[in-house]
Amino acid sequence: MKSISLLRSIALTALLVSTSAAAQVAKVVWHVDFADARRLSAMIQNVNNMVTTYQGNLEDYEVHVVFLAGGIRFVTTDPLKGTPFAEDDAFRKARPDLITRLQQLRNLHKVKLELCEITREQLNLPKDRIIEGVAPVRSGVVRIAELQAKGYAYLKVE
DSSP: OHHHHHHHHHHHHHHHHHHHHHTOEEEEEEEEOOOOHHHHHHHHHHHHHHHHHHHHTTOEEEEEEEEOGGGGGGGBOSOOTTSTTOOOHHHHHHHHHHHHHHHHHHHHHOOEEEEEHHHHHHTTOOGGGBOTTEEEESOHHHHHHHHHHTTOEEEOOO
């Protein structure tokens, strides 16, 4: 009888441990304040690898990508003429693919894309010039700090 009771206790403990581990959510915030398309491409690949790993391990996750400063050029098709982030020929060619890949992260993997309103306003870029699915946040750096305070890991591609 004691051995059956012990086995039940061990099984219950294992179930509680696995349930508590499964309840954990991997939380990550990516910081995009750069204008280099190659860096963004690398970051998109890293985010994709991250979320597919979480999915393969049946882990829950919340991933945010916060765009500010030079990162604004990745969430608009506006050429941003007359700004420090104006497109050049190489970026004009790369942008459609980058936007498609960002939208795939959002649509297929539920990655949250967010844009700093301070940056958008300083460039006088109308809200309707931002690609679909990018949520406005008042301050990109404040948003990153808020997420870090909530336990999100901070990542940035160098």
